[in-house]
């Protein structure tokens with residue numbers, strides 16, 4: 001099956017049905033197909049087709065409104081920035097913040113390290129630990145060297161480093177380097193790459209999965225329900241709707257990877273007499289324990305002249321991840337974003353001012369962790385998603401991170417404009433979290449839904465916390481690990497690792 005193709009009628013049964021073709025779903029499809037399993041991927045969106053009549057990459061907010069859902073083959077990654085970081089070792093432990101604790105994961109960093117390495121190869125991650133004291137232990141170097149910096153960015157890094165502030169390359173999943181399709185254009189972050197040079201869920205994982213010949217893809221198809229056996233103990237398939245027609249598909253294993261909050265919504269509306277509050281919701285955890293990143297923006301003015309179109313998303317400041325000398329709690333990271341026409345998102349009156357600022361500045365995003373707990377996340381309104389209680393914003397931590405970031409650029413000689421925008425929550429995690437305690441989680445540490453055999457979740461919903469770094473690589477690595485559990489390989493792999501360590 002190639003780009004643009006989709007089947008209209010599924011087979012009656014598969015080894016596995018995967019709902020959603022984002023990072024979790026596409027990665028899972030490749031994992032299972034590579035091991036010889038017959039897989040159906042169900043995606044409610046269509047293939048993304050770039051606008052005709054132009055060579056420019058499409059900008060998200062020219063295609064969709066700010067509140068619209070991104071539903072395409074490849075999920076949200078069609079527009080993502082491809083910043084693919086490993087979580088830091090501390091992210092897997094209980095971490096004390098100013099108003100609460102970021103919870104420990106059911107396994108530590110070492111368990112995920114080999115999967116991170118595989119994920120970096122698959123998604124062609126370019127990076128280097130240089131300048132990043134928070135970089136975790138890695139068994140092998142990054143598979144690709146860091147991206148080259150634009151000359152304007154080189155100057156900024158030199159000025160920062162002259163003041164003792166190390167710049168760390170942003171690990172990015174791009175088809176860049178000899179023979180690669182990436183031309184390091186400016187329209188990358190928050191744009192769809194029409195050269196297919198961005199390693200998103202479709203280009204990096206789904207297309208190779210389809211190329212195995214073992215994966216069917218149904219686009220424009222909504223998964224209505226997960227189907228259980230009459231006694232409610234096992235998943236036996238899914239109920240789908242495509243162009244008004246219903247299909248009942250049987251499968252040995254069902255993997256829900258519909259993203260937040262759609263995975264929780266699907267498990268809720270699949271409820272049965274045995275699972276009255278929703279599948280996996282016997283302890284009331286579905287929709288809950290949602291974490292995220294509190295993000296803000298500052299603009300260091302780096303040039304009197306207009307910068308012109310440049311690829312700026314190549315470095316960040318990671319020196320305060322675990323705290324600062326005068327701050328006892330973890331802080332986070334600052335990342336240079338790509339050039340994004342932010343002014344189009346502001347009111348008409350402000351537009352010329354914001355445009356003027358953006359055209360002479362770098363756009364720097366600072367991110368700190370917003371904490372999950374039993375009260376954060378979505379309530380349900382019948383079968384639908386209801387009110388949202390945001391993750392716990394750490395206001396002082398956020399302000400400290402913003403101030404440290406702004407001061408770093410000021411120290412390097414650049415005036416800084418602080419955007420007066422309210423905190424925005426990005427990179428949501430949770431709503432079907434993994435954990436060892438069935439009373440406090442929806443899935444077990446392998447991604448299997450508690451109380452129902454043959455049913456797994458493999459997307460951002462299972463992550464117990466967001467840390468303070470983009471979560472994409474962790475979603476991929478955890479999906480690979482869950483894939484191994486489904487294939488029965490996880491125990492084998494852990495035994496081999498234990499033997500090697502003995």
Ligand SMILES: Cc1cc2nc3c(=O)[nH]c(=O)nc-3n(C[C@H](O)[C@H](O)[C@H](O)COP(=O)(O)OP(=O)(O)OC[C@H]3O[C@@H](n4cnc5c(N)ncnc54)[C@H](O)[C@@H]3O)c2cc1C
Nearest residue numbers: 020022023024044075076081082083223259459460470472
């Ligand atoms: C502009 C932007 C920039 C970003 N930049 C970065 C970045 O640089 N680095 C990073 O790590 N992260 C980034 N992210 C976040 C990242 O894209 C998401 O965290 C990630 O895509 C989540 O993956 P997922 O598998 O959980 O779900 P998704 O990507 O949301 O995929 C879920 C898929 O399931 C489909 N679906 C939902 N319900 C159903 C149903 N009932 N039936 C059938 N299909 C269904 C959806 O249409 C969707 O395609 C960015 C996001 C955006 C929007």
